[in-house]
Amino acid sequence: MNELMLEAKGVSKIFGGLTAVDQVDMKVYKGDIFGIIGPNGAGKTTFFNMCTGFYTASKGKLFFEGKDITKMSSDRIAQLGITRTFQNIKLFKYMNVLENIAVGFHINTCSNVFDAVFHTKRYKKDEEHVMQKSMEILKKLGLQDYAYMMAGKLPYGIQRKVEIARALAVNPKLILLDEPAAGMNPMETDSLMEFIRLLNKDGYTIILIEHDMKFVMNLCNNIMVLNFGKKICEGTSEVVRNDQNVKEAYFGKGLTRGIA
Amino acid sequence: MMYKMDANVKKAIMLVTVIMMCMLPHILSKSIMTIVCSIMGYLIIAGALNVINGYSGQMCFGIAGFYCVGAYTMAILMNTFHVSFWIGIIPSGLFAAIIGALIAIPTLKMKGMFMAMITIGFSEVMRLIALNWTSVTGGTMGIKGLKAPMFFGLKTSGASRYYYIYLATVLLFLFSTDRVIHSRIGRAWMAIREDDMAAKSLGISLNLYKIINFMYGAFWAGIAGALLAPYKTYIDSAYFTLDEGFNILSMVIIGGQGTLAGPFIGVTVYQFLVEGLRFAGVWRYIACAILIIAMMWLRPQGLAGNSESVLAGKKNRSRSFIKLPEVFSLDRTFGTRRLGKANIG
Numbered sequence: 377m378n379e380l381m382l383e384a385k386g387v388s389k390i391f392g393g394l395t396a397v398d399q400v401d402m403k404v405y406k407g408d409i410f411g412i413i414g415p416n417g418a419g420k421t422t423f424f425n426m427c428t429g430f431y432t433a434s435k436g437k438l439f440f441e442g443k444d445i446t447k448m449s450s451d452r453i454a455q456l457g458i459t460r461t462f463q464n465i466k467l468f469k470y471m472n473v474l475e476n477i478a479v480g481f482h483i484n485t486c487s488n489v490f491d492a493v494f495h496t497k498r499y500k501k502d503e504e505h506v507m508q509k510s511m512e513i514l515k516k517l518g519l520q521d522y523a524y525m526m527a528g529k530l531p532y533g534i535q536r537k538v539e540i541a542r543a544l545a546v547n548p549k550l551i552l553l554d555e556p557a558a559g560m561n562p563m564e565t566d567s568l569m570e571f572i573r574l575l576n577k578d579g580y581t582i583i584l585i586e587h588d589m590k591f592v593m594n595l596c597n598n599i600m601v602l603n604f605g606k607k608i609c610e611g612t613s614e615v616v617r618n619d620q621n622v623k624e625a626y627f628g629k630g631l632t633r634g635i636a
Numbered sequence: 637m638m639y640k641m642d643a644n645v646k647k648a649i650m651l652v653t654v655i656m657m658c659m660l661p662h663i664l665s666k667s668i669m670t671i672v673c674s675i676m677g678y679l680i681i682a683g684a685l686n687v688i689n690g691y692s693g694q695m696c697f698g699i700a701g702f703y704c705v706g707a708y709t710m711a712i713l714m715n716t717f718h719v720s721f722w723i724g725i726i727p728s729g730l731f732a733a734i735i736g737a738l739i740a741i742p743t744l745k746m747k748g749m750f751m752a753m754i755t756i757g758f759s760e761v762m763r764l765i766a767l768n769w770t771s772v773t774g775g776t777m778g779i780k781g782l783k784a785p786m787f788f789g790l791k792t793s794g795a796s797r798y799y800y801i802y803l804a805t806v807l808l809f810l811f812s813t814d815r816v817i818h819s820r821i822g823r824a825w826m827a828i829r830e831d832d833m834a835a836k837s838l839g840i841s842l843n844l845y846k847i848i849n850f851m852y853g854a855f856w857a858g859i860a861g862a863l864l865a866p867y868k869t870y871i872d873s874a875y876f877t878l879d880e881g882f883n884i885l886s887m888v889i890i891g892g893q894g895t896l897a898g899p900f901i902g903v904t905v906y907q908f909l910v911e912g913l914r915f916a917g918v919w920r921y922i923a924c925a926i927l928i929i930a931m932m933w934l935r936p937q938g939l940a941g942n943s944e945s946v947l948a949g950k951k952n953r954s955r956s957f958i959k960l961p962e963v964f965s966l967d968r969t970f971g972t973r974r975l976g977k978a979n980i981g
Contacts, residue, residue, distance in 0.1 A: 429836075430833070450837055451839050454837060459838065462837075468831055469831075471830060475823065479826075479827045483839035483840075485820050488821070492815050492821055493812045493816060495815065543838075
């Protein structure tokens, strides 16, 4: 592992009296597939929200490729090269799949109102680029057949894929996937796993939150475990699997101690 | 499922429509032309409001304010500075757009009713300024003696001649809005309307695009106002009351927000209802109120609106009471109508 991509230094998020994320340090290197796991309410999504600018960290700092992104707005962070998907899919439901992806190209195109009204060269170049690349992405994900379908009416698994496709349109360096396999059947999960591996090979760095342990253990090179906002373990799947604290977080103290 | 027309057929239909529109003053009587002119005026302003409310999902109730700014700017330019109508029209729109930006900036973080309250307040402030700043706006006396412009030596006064100015502006409005809606900017507006969180995560600056959206809408509302002043030859603040703003809003809602055709259908239906029921005196406005209530109940997405839209509501998506042919849903394929030309395979 070489270049440092995303770094969290003692990041905390406090909502009133509740510390949702407590002093978390994290280092994600370029080319990694990094997993974040933890029981419900551990602060995983809150942590994601801080990385993407939806929340501002109460304490600590976040760096992306050496740049301080702690206080940046989410659209600025997206422009730097971080995109995400959401736990509860946030597609533009009443737009079709192609339109959804076309919106994703927003920061890679630059025409303004005047270009649009007068159909200048820049506008034509932009639209051509959007069309061509959208089709490439659709093909890559095998979504061609769905191109003109209303996004909100698609099956759940396909919606997840469309959301990933839209994130790819931004051409990010780092993709944050929030429970990508939630609600998918084992077949879909396997194909998703293959797909994420492919993305990784294409040079995208990926951080994902997931509850499906098989999925995470097989896919991720490094895993961080959160519990009640605190980081309790970090390392390869082997390390995490054998960690006492992780077992306690998931199964409780009684059982593990009792057997041991 | 998707309604697609051949591009050439579409062009031909458009051409025929435009030619027919051009013939109207020769066919219809002068009194009907007055109504047609007022419809044309409302088309521009309802279309402008539709850009703000329909396409980016903001809640602007104060469109009459921008209308007022445009009209007074035009009137003052013509009366005090003796600027020609043809030169004054663009500054009127631009000035309204600047005011639009000034309203958009403090309301960036607001949504729904809060936004509506601010814009209602703004509309009233504009009217009260027009009413009370006597030295500039003539106060209650308004601004009199505005002349309809000359077009290369041709008089344009009177409804059947001024109609052509309105027609040209409406076509220009449609042309430019259609192009903006089907561009990167239009897609960003619609993304904000559909889900602002997702839009942000894709790098769309909500602030910037909301401001652009407001400015674009305000610009055309200002142009509509600028056209009104020389047409009526006299303006005062009574043209720009909140009632007027709500009338325009109801036209947009009846027609269908977020569709280009919507405001046009809405304005036409509303105006013909108001004029057709003239025998009933002021009671005819009750019919309008009932129409709005009925629309909210039966077809909240509007006459031209698609049953598969945010506005349709969950209840109506499954059982639409009034089923219209898909022809009415012209914007069925809004964002990628131009994109859609390429083949998938």
